[in-house]
Amino acid sequence: MVACWARIRGRLRDEVGEVEYRTWLRQMTLAGIDGEEAVILLPTRFLRDWVNSHYGDRLRALWQGEDASIRRVEIRVAQAASAEPVLADGEAAPARAEPAGLAESLAPSRPAELRAPEPRSDWVVPLEARFTFDTFVVGKPNEFAHACARRVAERPASPGFNPLFLYGGVGLGKTHLMHAIAWAIREGETARTVAYMSAEKFMYRFIAALRSQSTMEFKETLRAVDVLMIDDLQFLIGKDNTQEEFFHTFNALVDQGKQIVVSSDKPPSDLAGIEDRLRTRLGCGMVADLHATTYELRLSILQAKAAAAQVLVPAKVMELLATKITTNVRELEGALNRLVAHANLFGRPITIDSAHEVLHDVLRAHEKRVSIEEIQRKVAEHYNLRLTDMVSARRARNVARPRQVAMYLAKHLTQRSLPEIGRRFGNRDHTTVMHAVSRVSELIAQDAGFAEDVALLRKMLET
Numbered sequence: 001m002v003a004c005w006a007r008i009r010g011r012l013r014d015e016v017g018e019v020e021y022r023t024w025l026r027q028m029t030l031a032g033i034d035g036e037e038a039v040i041l042l043p044t045r046f047l048r049d050w051v052n053s054h055y056g057d058r059l060r061a062l063w064q065g066e067d068a069s070i071r072r073v074e075i076r077v078a079q080a081a082s083a084e085p086v087l088a089d090g091e092a093a094p095a096r097a098e099p100a101g102l103a104e105s106l107a108p109s110r111p112a113e114l115r116a117p118e119p120r121s122d123w124v125v126p127l128e129a130r131f132t133f134d135t136f137v138v139g140k141p142n143e144f145a146h147a148c149a150r151r152v153a154e155r156p157a158s159p160g161f162n163p164l165f166l167y168g169g170v171g172l173g174k175t176h177l178m179h180a181i182a183w184a185i186r187e188g189e190t191a192r193t194v195a196y197m198s199a200e201k202f203m204y205r206f207i208a209a210l211r212s213q214s215t216m217e218f219k220e221t222l223r224a225v226d227v228l229m230i231d232d233l234q235f236l237i238g239k240d241n242t243q244e245e246f247f248h249t250f251n252a253l254v255d256q257g258k259q260i261v262v263s264s265d266k267p268p269s270d271l272a273g274i275e276d277r278l279r280t281r282l283g284c285g286m287v288a289d290l291h292a293t294t295y296e297l298r299l300s301i302l303q304a305k306a307a308a309a310q311v312l313v314p315a316k317v318m319e320l321l322a323t324k325i326t327t328n329v330r331e332l333e334g335a336l337n338r339l340v341a342h343a344n345l346f347g348r349p350i351t352i353d354s355a356h357e358v359l360h361d362v363l364r365a366h367e368k369r370v371s372i373e374e375i376q377r378k379v380a381e382h383y384n385l386r387l388t389d390m391v392s393a394r395r396a397r398n399v400a401r402p403r404q405v406a407m408y409l410a411k412h413l414t415q416r417s418l419p420e421i422g423r424r425f426g427n428r429d430h431t432t433v434m435h436a437v438s439r440v441s442e443l444i445a446q447d448a449g450f451a452e453d454v455a456l457l458r459k460m461l462e463t
């Protein structure tokens with residue numbers, strides 16, 4: 001029997017390859033033969049189900065090849081107390097899932113403790129007091145992610161929501177939502193332990209455990225929590241050993257009905273450099289996306305933050321910020337904080353002028369870069385001219401006036417000097433550009449129709 005089982009394992013290893021074998025099959029042990037049935041043990045429900053669905057038929061066929069009287073293969077979860085390993089690969093199989101690879105090779109060989117240790121306080125990163133559901137502003141771009149986060153906070157580990165995978169661009173509220181879940185769970189049910197850490201911290205803890213030969217403690221501590229949250233998972237790209245450790249922690253926790261929440265800047269399917277099997281598991285629960293903010297959401301966030309800080313911010317200032325700072329809520333918040341700090345420091349109210357002055361650098365950095373070519377193209381299109389008319393020597397009014405408008409826009413929308421602009425408009429002198437700029441300014445003041453035309457062009461180029 002021992003020889004049969006060893007041959008079956010050997011065949012499987014050859015068929016599926018070393019990596020797959022070590023991941024899924026290495027921990028199989030043969031409990032014995034019961035009539036026509038071979039009984040195989042695995043340490044967790046997850047592994048049992050996986051092996052059953054992926055390798056069950058193959059195991060049966062291999063057994064039949066060895067011994068035709070065996071018609072069924074039964075795969076069971078080993079009970080921790082009675083998990084006396086039987087006929088593993090010549091080694092004592094642990095009662096719980098253990099990762100293969102580096103961690104394992106450095107793990108001290110002491111018996112697995114059955115009692116779950118208390119999570120160490122230095123493992124759990126403090127939560128940011130501001131990041132609660134109350135302070136999270138909900139709008140179209142984040143309503144789905146927010147609803148999923150609420151659901152997980154109310155009923156951790158519900159089917160379909162485990163893991164919860166939150167993803168989105170920088171500064172769109174992933175960490176905020178994770179902390180909000182943690183706060184809500186801690187408030188609601190103090191018996192639950194919640195551990196939140198960045199993927200980077202996970203890696204450093206793991207490396208430290210390897211160095212101090214305390215990987216068992218590392219595993220047990222993490223596997224004892226009820227909710228594990230790992231922020232910025234993309235950090236694990238290319239970190240194979242840490243990924244492997246996380247994969248096993250992940251499986252052990254989900255197996256025990258514990259909740260996992262993960263955030264990343266990309267969806268699981270785009271996480272190139274994260275092993276396939278981990279990516280697959282990450283996408284198995286609920287994947288929720290935090291979309292780029294809309295103008296309305298940015299405005300609501302600013303209003304909420306101003307109200308929380310109890311400062312009066314004129315609507316025009318909020319509109320300016322919401323229009324200009326479009327990519328990242330953190331920057332939007334930073335700009336508002338700067339305005340408030342400035343107003344407090346000098347005891348002056350916030351106005352549109354003070355906003356332009358204080359945030360000069362931020363607003364400038366967010367200005368859309370427009371090229372002279374783009375301006376020439378847009379203006380030519382608008383006035384139904386050819387692009388070459390912008391640089392030609394033609395002086396007819398219907399060509400010269402649009403050319404002046406384009407020079408005026410180049411002066412206001414780019415950082416180019418007057419001589420540089422002149423050169424780009426058919427090698428004209430800088431005084432020609434100066435004249436064009438002042439002529440267009442005059443016309444804007446005199447002619448509402450013309451002013452509207454120029455404003456429209458400007459808007460098209462700026463947005």
Ligand SMILES: Nc1ncnc2c1ncn2[C@@H]1O[C@H](COP(=O)(O)OP(=O)(O)OP(=O)(O)O)[C@@H](O)[C@H]1O
Nearest residue numbers: 135136137169170171172173174175176301329330
């Ligand atoms: N919908 C929102 N309501 C209120 N505040 C928000 C919202 N979205 C983001 N913020 C705020 O923006 C800042 C950045 O958010 P957070 O740190 O959660 O972003 P992130 O998506 O985790 O970013 P990163 O990719 O850098 O990790 C925080 O101060 C957060 O409170």
